[in-house]
Amino acid sequence: xxxxxxxxxxxxxxxxxxxxxxxxxxxxxxxxxxxxxxxxxxxxxxxxxxxxxxxxxxxxxxxxxxxxxxxxxxxxxxxxxxxxxxxxxxxxxxxxxxxxxxxxxxxxxxxx
Amino acid sequence: xxxxxxxxxxxxxxxxxxxxxxxxxxxxxxxxxxxxxxxxxxxxxxxxxxxxxxxxxxxxxxxxxxxxxxxxxxxxxxxxxxxxxxxxxxxxxxxxxxxxxxxxxxxxxxxxxxx
Numbered sequence: 019x020x021x022x023x024x025x026x027x028x029x030x031x032x033x034x035x036x037x038x039x040x041x042x043x044x045x046x047x048x049x050x051x052x053x054x055x056x057x058x059x060x061x062x063x064x065x066x067x068x069x070x071x072x073x074x075x076x077x078x079x080x081x082x083x084x085x086x087x088x089x090x091x092x093x094x095x096x097x098x099x100x101x102x103x104x105x106x107x108x109x110x111x112x113x114x115x116x117x118x119x120x121x122x123x124x125x126x127x128x129x130x
Numbered sequence: 131x132x133x134x135x136x137x138x139x140x141x142x143x144x145x146x147x148x149x150x151x152x153x154x155x156x157x158x159x160x161x162x163x164x165x166x167x168x169x170x171x172x173x174x175x176x177x178x179x180x181x182x183x184x185x186x187x188x189x190x191x192x193x194x195x196x197x198x199x200x201x202x203x204x205x206x207x208x209x210x211x212x213x214x215x216x217x218x219x220x221x222x223x224x225x226x227x228x229x230x231x232x233x234x235x236x237x238x239x240x241x242x243x244x245x
Contacts, residue, residue, distance in 0.1 A: 054234075061220065061236035068159070107173065117186040118163075118234065120173035 020045045024108045024123035030127045041108035041122045051091040053057040073120035098128045134237035142243045148209040151240045155223030162204040167218040215245045
């Protein structure tokens with residue numbers, strides 16, 4: 019079956035530090051890949067997505083590249099802010115409509 | 131445009147009881163899916179409905195069921211509650227015209243505590 023692996027964290031960074039959250043996946047066929055973010059007290063919201071190999075998704079300074087050869091979709095940001103503190107979920111869909119497989123979620127804490 | 135609305139926000143039940151959770155999708159969205167979120171297991175897919183039909187189902191026991199009404203509103207029901215059912219239940223909606231690459235819009239969830 020499909021699965022997504024990411025570190026649980028928490029990851030603690032100072033403001034303006036570089037962020038990488040690793041995500042690897044196992045899926046049949048050609049999955050679409052997503053990063054969702056959950057800010058404190060809010061529902062999940064889509065951060066970025068990529069639907070085919072070598073696509074790069076980007077939003078709000080975050081980027082992730084769909085690497086089929088390494089089955090990875092690592093999230094990066096060059097300079098984090100306190101407002102980026104949240105839980106980040108890597109996810110995929112493959113085959114079925116809207117059946118999303120999520121990773122465990124990585125909690126990011128950015129300190130001033 | 132109103133977002134995905136889930137009610138109630140919090141629920142406390144005892145073992146053996148049953149519970150019904152409600153989800154109103156964004157206007158015009160026809161697909162509604164449900165997820166269970168726990169600290170240990172993360173987010174796990176329960177089921178997805180489109181035009182009143184269940185299209186996908188996750189690996190949960192038959193105690194978990196759902197339905198969708200003609201106005202796309204959805205309910206999920208959990209019967210014979212167990213302590214392990216304590217979780218945040220999230221509902222998500224989408225247009226679901228383009229298939230599985232579409233963005234999901236999530237509600238804030240219903241926090242269920244089983245005592």
